[in-house]
Amino acid sequence: MIAPIFSVCASSPVVNALLGGDRLRLYPFGLQDDDVTYPYAVWQNISGEPENYLSQRPDADAFSLQVDVYADTPDEAIAVAAALRDAIESHAHITRWGDQTRDSETKRYRYSFDVDWIVLR
Template structure:
């Protein structure tokens, strides 16, 4: 019932190189701790549905996730987003490139994108 984004990204040497190894800084939305180390990324389910059939139980679930990267520089945010993209694309589809900007409070840079993921049961 949850897309395997963490497992897939943790298996990528490029993602691990940018977001840390022992404690990968890729968090479900709202679960990063208060001692923030940049760069990091968060993800959340926007919505999901089971693949329903009349004659049988669903054999897959579809999810749309939002991924947000936060970094000290624009280049760092883009590098992390590219590494995440490269890790995710063999397993799911990038559905939207989203917001790119600078947070007015933290002064950190953000890069956002959405992922459509089908997970077989």
């Protein structure tokens, strides 16, 4: 019921170099609720469904995820997004390059993209 985005990204040396440290700063449920250290990324399911069949239980689940990168600079946000893209693309498909914004309160930069992932059960 969960796409393996964390384990896939955690196995990337480049992602670890950018988001590593004591633990990988890639958080589920679209929330980061620890002490904020930039850059970091969050992800969340935005849709999904099992592969339903009439004659048997589903053998796979399809997920659409939204990934958001937050960073101190635009270059840092783009570098993290590219590292996540490179880690993910051999396992799933990037389906949308989304907003590139700057938060008016924190003055941090955000880069958003979506991923479609099929996970065998």
